Amino acid sequence: MTEQFDTQKTRAAAWFRQLRDDIVAAFEGLEDSHATGPMSDGTSGRFEVTETKRTSDDGSDAGGGLMSVMRGGRVFEKVGVNVSTVYGTLGERAQMAMAARKGIPGMQDDPRFWASGISLVAHMQNPHCPAVHMNTRMFWTPHAWWFGGGSDLNPCIEYDEDTAHFHAQQKAHLDPHGDAHYPRLKAWADEYFYIPHRHRARGVGGIFMDDHNTGDWETDFALTQDIGRAFLPAYVPLVEKRRGQLWDDADKDAQLVHRGLYAEYNLVYDRGTKFGLETGHDANAVLMSLPPLAKWV
Template structure:
């Protein structure tokens, strides 16, 4: 894209990309503190990531922060990126099928976001996912994302707290958001070939454009700000719970379901790989160990 092409929404793009980076910093600091308080020496390792355009040119990138082998987190990864270029024909067709205006005539895009998954050591402590993003084309812009809880050993009170926190974040912006986005998550985070959800749900939304960019961006920030209050109390409540070999087996089997979803169903995984983004960053959310029947 030329500088002239990117001029529309330049300030908004910069603000969104900056926010996703700030949210990453906040989450990494909180999780690092948990590990340190548990007496762990595990630290986040930060790796730059890049997107390679079809012609081999640099098309942006970001950073991937991963903590492995902690006392609380077996593997926790959070990635941020800001990329641009032109969609390949397959991705362009997929977006056209979703009704993205103008994409059939002009495949250029810009996208920025944050994505994270935490896989826990203790099987009683739930895994969790968060993703929020902004997407721009010359004809449209929108936000998307969500967060869902993925325990292998569910506790109703944990699920209720997680949902209540995101419900409050949604209700502050629209009374219609939580019921819509909760139902959307139930549909989206579903594994058709297993006939079951991958976890306890949460919220999910895409193509969010009310016509008021500032209001929509404020909502996306509220989703990001709700994440730590939704999840940290569950970590505090469960990470010391005694667990058995059977509990670990259940955890590894559940991770198998999570991996199947990411590789077979998840739209973000497919988009990232098809548009040339760093494969390690795209697949960062995969569990460290999993089993299958």
């Protein structure tokens, strides 16, 4: 059984890395092809890649990954595409949170864990281009394993046709796994990406799942892969459509205010942010999701 899990972990980590490579290439392609409109002059943006390391409490190696960040591009003001594989033992605080939220017995007796995934957040130069978030991940303990993730669109200026396209692509990738998946994951995203203290959603939704374990690893991994595969066809056409659209100061102001909303959510409610900081992962990588500029009214 241990050998089987090791093989599954290797496959999952390799998939997340391949998805990262595909997205980085596509985003740099968007930079290169932006020839007209606002921000079209200047040098195409490129990702700066930094290796991240996680160390355990005793100083031993506990995994790491790649933090890939592009700043000040022609299309992307700031975008991060991080991939990591970390392992070790959960601290007492993380053990308690995991046991309470997921109902996993035995965490205190054997607090080992392994986690791998990709996390992406893009903040755009053009206020008409929507910001976006995507992640997929696998988590393992000796007591259980599960998958999670999804993607959601965060426009500051909403276009109904863009929202419809984003959701249609996700539905098309989920439907082969069963008609029930898209409505369930859409409803989950609507609930998860909600900001209670503002009484509003963070954006226009998407899909999201957590703690996903049907008992069939291959089936669950295939679903997770298609959640990742849906991202580029759902998002890239929206960027290509909006990146050359003219904007004014009012549009930029609306973008900065919406970014403040995004930052509030990620710092107060996002589980991935909390888990990354609680388990000692690189703080810069964990907080990569924060926008370069924001404002509050």
